[in-house]
Amino acid sequence: MSAILAETRPDEAHVVVEAPRPERKRVVIVGGGFAGIAAAHALRHADVEIVLIDRRNHHIFQPLLYQVATAVLSPAEIAAPIRQIEVKQRNVTVLLGEVTGIDVASRTIEASSPGAGVHKIAFDYLVVATGMRPSYFGHDEFARYAPGLKSLNDAETIRAKILGAFELAAATEDEAERARQMTFVLVGAGPTGVELAGSLAHLVKVTLRGNFRRIDPSKSDIILLDAGKRVLPTFAESVSRKVAQRLEKLGVKVVTDVKVETVDNQGVIAGGSRIPSATVLWTAGVAASPIPRMLGTKTDRAGRAFVDPFLRVLDAPGVFVVGDAASVIQNEHPVPGVAQAAIQEGRYVGRLIAKELKGREIKRPFRYFDKGNMAVVGKNYAVLERGWLRTGGFLTWLVWAFVHVLSLPQLQNRLRVQHQWVWSYFTGQRSSRLIPEPPRTI
Numbered sequence: 001m002s003a004i005l006a007e008t009r010p011d012e013a014h015v016v017v018e019a020p021r022p023e024r025k026r027v028v029i030v031g032g033g034f035a036g037i038a039a040a041h042a043l044r045h046a047d048v049e050i051v052l053i054d055r056r057n058h059h060i061f062q063p064l065l066y067q068v069a070t071a072v073l074s075p076a077e078i079a080a081p082i083r084q085i086e087v088k089q090r091n092v093t094v095l096l097g098e099v100t101g102i103d104v105a106s107r108t109i110e111a112s113s114p115g116a117g118v119h120k121i122a123f124d125y126l127v128v129a130t131g132m133r134p135s136y137f138g139h140d141e142f143a144r145y146a147p148g149l150k151s152l153n154d155a156e157t158i159r160a161k162i163l164g165a166f167e168l169a170a171a172t173e174d175e176a177e178r179a180r181q182m183t184f185v186l187v188g189a190g191p192t193g194v195e196l197a198g199s200l201a202h203l204v205k206v207t208l209r210g211n212f213r214r215i216d217p218s219k220s221d222i223i224l225l226d227a228g229k230r231v232l233p234t235f236a237e238s239v240s241r242k243v244a245q246r247l248e249k250l251g252v253k254v255v256t257d258v259k260v261e262t263v264d265n266q267g268v269i270a271g272g273s274r275i276p277s278a279t280v281l282w283t284a285g286v287a288a289s290p291i292p293r294m295l296g297t298k299t300d301r302a303g304r305a306f307v308d309p310f311l312r313v314l315d316a317p318g319v320f321v322v323g324d325a326a327s328v329i330q331n332e333h334p335v336p337g338v339a340q341a342a343i344q345e346g347r348y349v350g351r352l353i354a355k356e357l358k359g360r361e362i363k364r365p366f367r368y369f370d371k372g373n374m375a376v377v378g379k380n381y382a383v384l385e386r387g388w389l390r391t392g393g394f395l396t397w398l399v400w401a402f403v404h405v406l407s408l409p410q411l412q413n414r415l416r417v418q419h420q421w422v423w424s425y426f427t428g429q430r431s432s433r434l435i436p437e438p439p440r441t442i
């Protein structure tokens, strides 16, 4: 980036101002997830300066986070440095920083970078693609005991908690404490809860078989709780039924229609009963990051910004919100918060900006093309729903594996994941079982 004016502010160590440049328009993209990367990519031939800001240095393939949490894969296999993804696109500058303020009127954003102070960056176009974060429905105190699954850090925390619980169970002489350590409660039976529960069931039954002399991991209790009436509520009822049966067959206890009232250091209280558990995992709600609210526009209850059919923020020319952070309505239904929707929205906005820069008018509003929904339940079984098509079984599981490998960000990720999956499929072993810190009881 050029045209940088550095100044010192008494309250901040250093402020770097990226002033507007008359000779070339600047597009600032906040978020290097599915939507942000797709937007940048769609602008690859445009004569613009793109500043892609993310608070993390890596892009995460979130659909496989649950496999990091259950020791199938390691973090580097499902993530890639954003700089490396963008290395060949010369019009992109990647900035590691957390966006802390947006001033739509003066068309500037503020991002604080670790050790480098605050960047004030002027933009001609702004694309907000900041995704979602776990929501505890007003009970943020649960977060201390029940981690959500959104980042690599979360996945590693969960993995350490799960594997550590078996170590503690094997070490204790107290029967009740042993049972508590070997009880795993997952709150939320959406795709993340279902996939995590299925993978956990395989871990305790197959991978850990014979690893302990004093305990039998296959005797663990895995309980999947949900306040709703069924698992996978966004799928058809018949699919939910099949998935619940499959989970029960794997040894997961599915409990629906029950509200979690408390999560504490002893476990959970749900539907008035206490379930002692040392490992409670939060796979329930999500809420948008605070960034869409900074735009001063209307947001829905989850904090997603309402956008027009061209994904523009109302009364803010050149400002767009895409991916999970946007509330997009199509045919009177919200577009789902899934990777495909985020990619399509990001790509659409990138193309729209590129056309606008050439002086062409965009007449076609955004249309989401639904390629179908999938969820995997343990080994050899996945479900797919696409329009009227509802199917499940081994072949669907193969399709799921193929689609996921192909969608990983880099060739290196694809090769490594394939290799791990083949190894794990035939041996039942999982390669990512190291716990960096000694387990602690809570």
Ligand SMILES: Cc1cc2nc3c(=O)[nH]c(=O)nc-3n(C[C@H](O)[C@H](O)[C@H](O)COP(=O)(O)OP(=O)(O)OC[C@H]3O[C@@H](n4cnc5c(N)ncnc54)[C@H](O)[C@@H]3O)c2cc1C
Binding pocket: 030, 031, 032, 033, 034, 035, 036, 053, 054, 055, 056, 058, 059, 060, 062, 063, 064, 065, 066, 097, 098, 099, 100, 129, 130, 131, 132, 149, 150, 191, 192, 289, 291, 322, 323, 324, 325, 337, 338, 339, 340, 342, 374
């Ligand atoms: C565990 C899990 C499993 C999932 N499984 C599936 C699945 O199987 N299939 C499917 O289609 N979808 C799945 N999803 C949903 C899918 O991952 C999301 O819909 C998709 O990631 C949304 O893309 P996005 O670009 O909007 O946001 P994200 O991919 O979340 O990216 C947002 C980016 O913004 C950055 N950011 C946030 N705030 C700031 C800030 N203030 N400053 C700078 N940067 C910021 C973040 O660091 C992040 O890199 C899953 C999600 C999770 C969490």
